[in-house]
Amino acid sequence: MHMHKLEKIWLILGISCLIIFLTTVGVSAFYMGNKPPSCLLTIDPEKVDQQKPFDKPGLHKVEGKEWDYELVYVAQAFSYNPAKVEIPLGAKVKVIATTKDVIHGFEVAGTNINMMLEPGYISEYTTTFDKEGEYLIVCNEYCGSGHHLMFSKIEVVKK
Amino acid sequence: MINNAKAIVKVDSKDAKLSMAHFFVAFGALAIGGLMGLLQTLVRSGKFELPFGIGYYQILTAHGVLMGLVLTTFFIMGFQYAAVSRTAGPHSSAARRTGWTGFWMMTAGTLMSGTMILLNEASVLYTFYAPLKAHWIFYLGLTFVVVGSWVDGIAQIMTYAKWRKNHPGVPSPLLSFMAVINTVLWIVATLGVAATVLFQLLPWSLGLVDTVDVLVSRTLFWYFGHPLVYFWLLPAYMCWYAVVPKIIGGKIFSDSLARLSFILFLLFSIPVGFHHQLTEPGIDPAWKFFQVILTFMVVIPSLMTAFSLFATFERYGRSKGATGILGWFKVLPWNDARFIVPFIGMAAFIPAGAGGIINASNQMDQVVHNTIWVTGHFHLTAATSVILTFFGISYWLIPHLTGRKLTKKMNKLGIIQAWVWFIGMAFMSGSMHIQGLLGGPRRSSFSTYGDSKQALEWIPYQIAQAVGGTILFIGIILVLVIFINLAFFAPKGDEEFPVGEAENSEERAPMVFENWKLWLGILTALILFAYTIPFIDIIQNAPPGSKGFRTW
Numbered sequence: 001m002h003m004h005k006l007e008k009i010w011l012i013l014g015i016s017c018l019i020i021f022l023t024t025v026g027v028s029a030f031y032m033g034n035k036p037p038s039c040l041l042t043i044d045p046e047k048v049d050q051q052k053p054f055d056k057p058g059l060h061k062v063e064g065k066e067w068d069y070e071l072v073y074v075a076q077a078f079s080y081n082p083a084k085v086e087i088p089l090g091a092k093v094k095v096i097a098t099t100k101d102v103i104h105g106f107e108v109a110g111t112n113i114n115m116m117l118e119p120g121y122i123s124e125y126t127t128t129f130d131k132e133g134e135y136l137i138v139c140n141e142y143c144g145s146g147h148h149l150m151f152s153k154i155e156v157v158k159k
Numbered sequence: 160m161i162n163n164a165k166a167i168v169k170v171d172s173k174d175a176k177l178s179m180a181h182f183f184v185a186f187g188a189l190a191i192g193g194l195m196g197l198l199q200t201l202v203r204s205g206k207f208e209l210p211f212g213i214g215y216y217q218i219l220t221a222h223g224v225l226m227g228l229v230l231t232t233f234f235i236m237g238f239q240y241a242a243v244s245r246t247a248g249p250h251s252s253a254a255r256r257t258g259w260t261g262f263w264m265m266t267a268g269t270l271m272s273g274t275m276i277l278l279n280e281a282s283v284l285y286t287f288y289a290p291l292k293a294h295w296i297f298y299l300g301l302t303f304v305v306v307g308s309w310v311d312g313i314a315q316i317m318t319y320a321k322w323r324k325n326h327p328g329v330p331s332p333l334l335s336f337m338a339v340i341n342t343v344l345w346i347v348a349t350l351g352v353a354a355t356v357l358f359q360l361l362p363w364s365l366g367l368v369d370t371v372d373v374l375v376s377r378t379l380f381w382y383f384g385h386p387l388v389y390f391w392l393l394p395a396y397m398c399w400y401a402v403v404p405k406i407i408g409g410k411i412f413s414d415s416l417a418r419l420s421f422i423l424f425l426l427f428s429i430p431v432g433f434h435h436q437l438t439e440p441g442i443d444p445a446w447k448f449f450q451v452i453l454t455f456m457v458v459i460p461s462l463m464t465a466f467s468l469f470a471t472f473e474r475y476g477r478s479k480g481a482t483g484i485l486g487w488f489k490v491l492p493w494n495d496a497r498f499i500v501p502f503i504g505m506a507a508f509i510p511a512g513a514g515g516i517i518n519a520s521n522q523m524d525q526v527v528h529n530t531i532w533v534t535g536h537f538h539l540t541a542a543t544s545v546i547l548t549f550f551g552i553s554y555w556l557i558p559h560l561t562g563r564k565l566t567k568k569m570n571k572l573g574i575i576q577a578w579v580w581f582i583g584m585a586f587m588s589g590s591m592h593i594q595g596l597l598g599g600p601r602r603s604s605f606s607t608y609g610d611s612k613q614a615l616e617w618i619p620y621q622i623a624q625a626v627g628g629t630i631l632f633i634g635i636i637l638v639l640v641i642f643i644n645l646a647f648f649a650p651k652g653d654e655e656f657p658v659g660e661a662e663n664s665e666e667r668a669p670m671v672f673e674n675w676k677l678w679l680g681i682l683t684a685l686i687l688f689a690y691t692i693p694f695i696d697i698i699q700n701a702p703p704g705s706k707g708f709r710t711w
């Protein structure tokens with residue numbers, strides 16, 4: 001099979017860019033910790049309310065961990081518990097969430113906190129809230145007729 | 160005159176009938192689906208409410224199923240069936256019977272699932288993620304569509320196999336080869352969705368089992384969901400590679416490279432479904448990243464395709480005496496709908512492809528995942544690049560099959576249609592992209608989210624989407640007018656089915672390209688490599704199953 005010289009050059013350039021790009025993405029993921037949320041913990045979806053930490057949804061101060069707070073959410077059609085929290089500015093927070101029924105989304109709009117909540121699985125993401133203001137959490141996976149009414153709010157406040 | 164008549168090779172009239180049957184269903188789906196699309200944009204603008212208690216998610220399910228599954232599958236099967244008949248010779252009566260059987264199975268399945276959607280028994284969207292539980296007839300209908308499409312596709316494979324037997328040691332006609340690659344891709348890909356529907360969702364919705372393993376079902380679904388988009392794209396590539404060169408009066412840049420790129424698409428479109436599951440729990444990030452790498456391998460055949468297309472255009476231009484770096488661009492046949500309509504589709508693929516690179520990248524996906532950006536993205540890829548190319552194909556294929564001619568007037572209307580579509584999509588898809596970057600979620604009816612400041616900022620973009628949707632709906636009406644004209648009213652005549660020839664006709668494609676044992680072997684190995692370990696993990700670490708919910 002014959003390949004035109006220009007096409008060879010084109011492909012070599014293209015493939016080189018590809019390798020550079022993938023290396024960047026890979027290094028960022030595995031050496032700098034920018035992995036997508038991929039928690040492997042599971043839970044019985046029918047006993048969410050009885051199990052730690054979901055028996056106490058909301059913001060909790062923790063000691064001796066890499067993060068300052070744990071923010072626990074329980075999602076169900078069509079609401080999040082808690083419906084509103086205040087977080088001190090600059091706090092490093094581990095968000096821990098799960099669902100009691102169907103699949104839901106958990107997206108803090110305008111940030112890169114964005115994960116799927118699936119029955120039986122726990123989703124986690126650790127982040128620092130370093131901008132003051134009100135943030136909207138929306139459900140971004142279809143969950144039924146009230147899907148667009150499912151939200152929660154975060155207020156990041158200076159303390 | 161006589162010469163001219165001889166030059167035209169017609170698709171056998173019995174084959175034409177089956178192709179046309181597919182197109183009637185496809186364009187019917189476009190009409191209804193298009194109306195749903197318009198209504199969605201109007202509802203999302205906040206200025207309009209659906210009458211008679213119809214739900215937003217009911218029409219969204221109809222739109223997704225009709226546009227994403229019915230329109231595409233029927234159009235593609237009809238087109239490929241005709242392309243094989245045109246290039247590898249008429250289908251045998253056995254193949255034709257197989258094709259009709261497949262067609263009726265798909266049609267019956269569409270009616271079953273459609274009825275359930277109409278009755279609001281299946282407002283689960285076209286991805287039907289468990290544990291949302293639809294009526295079992297909805298799942299049974301989907302099974303009919305999928306299995307019917309296998310039977311339909313086997314008709315093409317039978318005719319291809321017959322041709323190969325009669326021409327030992329000779330590479331098969333390019334269009335037939337491409338059609339068969341796409342059919343094989345489809346069959347391998349749909350095994351995943353068939354498995355989850357048949358073994359998980361159907362028994363569960365019938366009440367034979369109580370619970371379903373959600374992550375297994377999603378993983379099987381996305382094993383299918385990504386190659387699905389290549390199944391839509393490859394027929395458009397068939398047109399770009401093998402039909403457009405003939406329309407402009409040029410040659411196919413290289414027959415062998417075209418085949419090689421199709422094989423690469425087959426190999427790298429399947430073992431990559433995790434890139435749709437990047438933000439979900441329960442899957443190891445290392446395996447996600449591995450599939451991201453495989454996903455990006457399609458960059459290679461995409462670059463080959465871009466090069467070949469532009470090389471064809473440039474060489475044709477130069478042969479017409481064009482000079483300078485871009486002189487060839489001017490001499491292309493801009494007044495020929497058969498060329499410009501797919502060309503606008505090709506142009507849309509440049510921003511669309513760039514968006515795709517963002518979606519598939521581990522970290523950037525977190526910003527856009529499940530936002531309306533994604534909807535904006537695939538209305539560029541599927542609903543512009545692919546669909547405009549399908550419209551462009553229809554403008555010569557429908558009259559070819561019905562023994563009519565594309566008149567000057569319809570040609571002009573076709574060009575206007577494409578520009579209307581382009582403008583409407585620029586509004587709709589453009590504002591979807593921006594709203595998505597601001598965090599606006601997809602698959603969502605109008606909502607102010609408790610008058611949240613952020614959500615109020617999204618509303619102007621939703622109004623822009625309604626403007627775009629309205630323009631697009633005019634585009635739908637125009638294309639339906641052309642379709643009906645070409646099917647029933649255009650003057651009788653001979654419209655050509657253009658089939659390009661390679662620039663270097665001495666150079667034969669290497670026979671290794673038709674070595675199916677080899678390619679299916681590599682494909683199987685890649686799939687097993689990408690999926691076996693994570694899949695076993697998913698099953699071994701599975702939480703208790705989910706019972707079904709009806710939340711609509």
Ligand code: HEM
Pocket residue numbers: 193194196197199200219220222223226227284285286534538541542546601602603604627628629631632635
């Ligand atoms: C008149 C033209 C069209 C309009 C106005 C339109 C509008 C829309 C809108 C507004 C949505 C998203 C709604 C949401 O996420 O809440 C949507 C979704 C969708 N559209 Fe279109 N669309 C059009 C044509 C097409 C075409 C031609 C195709 C396929 C080739 C298509 C395939 C889809 C699919 C698969 C979805 C996803 C449904 C889902 O998320 O469940 N659309 N469309």
Ligand SMILES: [Cu+2]
Pocket residue numbers: 104105139140141142143144146147148150
């Ligand atoms: Cu939701």
Ligand SMILES: [Cu+2]
Pocket residue numbers: 384385388434435
């Ligand atoms: Cu994909």
